[in-house]
Amino acid sequence: xxAYALKRxxxxxxxxxxxxxxxxxxxxxxxxxxxxxGAGQGSSDVSWVCFAAAxxxxxxxxxxxxxxxxxGSAAMAAISEKPEIATNALIFIALAxxxxxxxxxxxxxxxxxx
Amino acid sequence: xxxxxxxxxxxxxxxxxxxxxxxxxxxxxxxxxxxxSEAIAKxxxxxxxxxxxxxxxxxxxxxxxxxxxxxEIASYREVASYLxxxxxxxxxxxxxxxxxxxxxxxxxxxxSAAIRGHQINSRAPYIEKRLIVHPIDYDRIVNASSFQDIxxxxxxxxxxxxxxxxxxRDLGVTGLFPLEIALDHLWFGQLEAAAEALAKExxxxxxxxxxxxxxxxxxxxxxxxxxxxxxxxxxxxDVILPYGTIGREAARMGSLPAxxxxxxxxxxxxxxxxxxxxxxxxxxxxxxxxxSQDENAMQILRIxxxxxxxxxxxxxxxxxxxxxSIGVVLAYFFIRxxxxxxxxxxxxxxxxxxxxxKIREALHI
Numbered sequence: 001x002x003a004y005a006l007k008r009x010x011x012x013x014x015x016x017x018x019x020x021x022x023x024x025x026x027x028x029x030x031x032x033x034x035x036x037x038g039a040g041q042g043s044s045d046v047s048w049v050c051f052a053a054a055x056x057x058x059x060x061x062x063x064x065x066x067x068x069x070x071x072g073s074a075a076m077a078a079i080s081e082k083p084e085i086a087t088n089a090l091i092f093i094a095l096a097x098x099x100x101x102x103x104x105x106x107x108x109x110x111x112x113x114x
Numbered sequence: 115x116x117x118x119x120x121x122x123x124x125x126x127x128x129x130x131x132x133x134x135x136x137x138x139x140x141x142x143x144x145x146x147x148x149x150x151s152e153a154i155a156k157x158x159x160x161x162x163x164x165x166x167x168x169x170x171x172x173x174x175x176x177x178x179x180x181x182x183x184x185x186e187i188a189s190y191r192e193v194a195s196y197l198x199x200x201x202x203x204x205x206x207x208x209x210x211x212x213x214x215x216x217x218x219x220x221x222x223x224x225x226s227a228a229i230r231g232h233q234i235n236s237r238a239p240y241i242e243k244r245l246i247v248h249p250i251d252y253d254r255i256v257n258a259s260s261f262q263d264i265x266x267x268x269x270x271x272x273x274x275x276x277x278x279x280x281x282x283r284d285l286g287v288t289g290l291f292p293l294e295i296a297l298d299h300l301w302f303g304q305l306e307a308a309a310e311a312l313a314k315e316x317x318x319x320x321x322x323x324x325x326x327x328x329x330x331x332x333x334x335x336x337x338x339x340x341x342x343x344x345x346x347x348x349x350x351x352d353v354i355l356p357y358g359t360i361g362r363e364a365a366r367m368g369s370l371p372a373x374x375x376x377x378x379x380x381x382x383x384x385x386x387x388x389x390x391x392x393x394x395x396x397x398x399x400x401x402x403x404x405x406s407q408d409e410n411a412m413q414i415l416r417i418x419x420x421x422x423x424x425x426x427x428x429x430x431x432x433x434x435x436x437x438x439s440i441g442v443v444l445a446y447f448f449i450r451x452x453x454x455x456x457x458x459x460x461x462x463x464x465x466x467x468x469x470x471x472k473i474r475e476a477l478h479i
Contacts, residue, residue: 007119070118074126081130 013065021058049114053107060103067096117315121438124196128446132433135161135449141456145473150175150464161185162457175465176240182454183242187212189450193443200312201440204320206247207301207308208447213246214297217273220255221264221290228258229286248272261285276300295353302328302355316440319432323444326428328358330421333383333390336376337417350376359386390424419478426452 075089140160147153157166168181190209194202220241227234234256243252248271255267265277276296285293309320335353356365363382367375384391429448432441456477463473 010119070122074122077123077127078130081127082134085130 010066010069013069014062017058017062017065021054024054046114049110053110056110057100057103057107060100060106064096064098064100064103067099068093071096117313117438120198120201121440121442124193125437125442127196128193128442129433129437131161132446132449135453141453141460141479144457144460144464145470145479147464150461153461153464154178157457165457175461178461179458180240180242182458183212183216186451186454187242187246190447193446197443201316201443204305204308204312204316204440205443207305210247210304211301213248213250214273214301216242216246216252217250217255217268218290218294218297220252221293223256224258224264225285225290227256228260272300272304273297292352299355302331302357306357312440315436319435319439319441320444323428323432323441325358326425328355329360329386330425331355332358332360332364333387334418334421336379336383338414354379387424390420415476422452423478 071092075093079086079089138160140156140162143156144153147156154166154169157163162182164185165178165181169175169178172178187209190205190212194205194209197205223234223237223241226232226237238256241252241256250271251267255264258264258267261277261281265274265281268274268277276293279296280293283292306321306324309317309324312320332354335355336350339350339353351364354364355361360379360382364375364379367378370378380391425448429445432445435441456479459477460473463476468476
């Protein structure tokens with residue numbers, strides 16, 4: 001893959017992630033907001049909490065995506081030349097993948113406060 | 115981010131290849147093999163497997179060498195295809211050196227036939243005739259009835275200017291040497307320009323290694339042509355490449371008498387590369403007190419091996435630097451060329467039935 005194609009893919013991933021974030025916020029915020037209002041809290045506070053959770057998960061996902069695009073392509077390149085290093089290479093991909101898991105856990109913890 | 119994404123894929127691929135190349139013991143086993151056929155068989159299962167196939171199909175060692183050149187061209191193209199535009203331009207310039215070497219071979223065959231009147235049928239098929247970088251009609255060059263034909267064959271290439279410049283010269287008197295040196299000068303100049311176009315960090319790496327390459331080439335020119343072919347100081351002025359530490363100093367000293375310039379250049383080599391100078395002094399390479407031609411040839415070989423070892427150290431350092439830079443790519447091509455050269459040398463030695471010890475002594479391995 002040329003650097004140009006890689007950059008296009010990263011750009012596309014970023015745009016898709018942002019769209020997903022916006023859609024998530026659009027669909028889930030009213031539900032949570034209604035639940036919070038039932039519990040006697042202001043809808044504006046809940047929106048901020050949801051937004052924080054979305055940011056935590058979203059940036060984690062974006063970061064992981066960017067890391068995996070580089071680590072993954074390097075790993076695939078190395079594995080194609082030397083298949084015996086596949087296990088080692090996959091460990092590095094998993095490390096990059098960890099970023100999104102941290103983001104997800106953080107988002108759950110934030111949402112748990114609502 | 116940009117540099118990482120530019121180099122992550124290709125450098126991981128090349129590092130894996132370098133690891134495989136370094137761990138392979140095919141060359142060692144080839145040296146130990148008692149016959150050429152057995153040496154060729156050791157190439158099976160390695161990246162040189164295609165050479166073994168070509169040898170089995172043709173039984174012709176020169177076809178094997180041609181296949182090696184084909185593979186080298188393919189490797190430059192493959193790596194260039196994974197790089198961003200500026201780095202691709204630099205790698206294409208490295209490929210141009212393969213084209214220039216091929217062009218020199220074609221010119222030598224033409225010279226042999228047209229000027230010296232030798233039979234060329236046996237040599238002409240061993241020229242790479244496919245497109246390397248620029249469209250060149252190699253058949254037209256090899257079979258040229260006059261130098262004007264060669265000028266036409268090179269008209270759509272960067273070598274056209276040099277060809278036109280030499281059209282009026284009597285190559286029967288001067289030989290091809292000045293033309294070949296002019297092509298080398300052109301290539302080094304273009305390579306330097308291509309390095310300037312690289313991204314900042316890549317440029318630093320490329321310029322540093324370029325400077326060492328040119329210096330070592332100039333030292334080799336000084337030794338080979340001044341002391342082995344006995345070129346006069348005035349002629350040496352035209353041979354020295356005007357790049358790198360030594361070449362730039364030489365260009366600055368252009369107005370000095372040639373003898374004084376040579377003496378000063380020896381001083382520059384001593385300061386910049388003291389270890390090389392010690393080696394040269396040790397074997398009297400820089401002294402005018404030379405003995406037989408054979409002894410000279412052995413001295414040149416020793417110095418060439420020493421310079422090659424110095425280059426190897428410089429390129430090995432690239433692998434320790436930034437993994438997301440052009441350094442890994444340059445180191446890969448260096449190691450690859452080095453191995454190709456060794457395989458070629460061992461096969462030739464086996465063809466002439468050289469003993470294992472003699473091969474190791476000549477190749478310093």
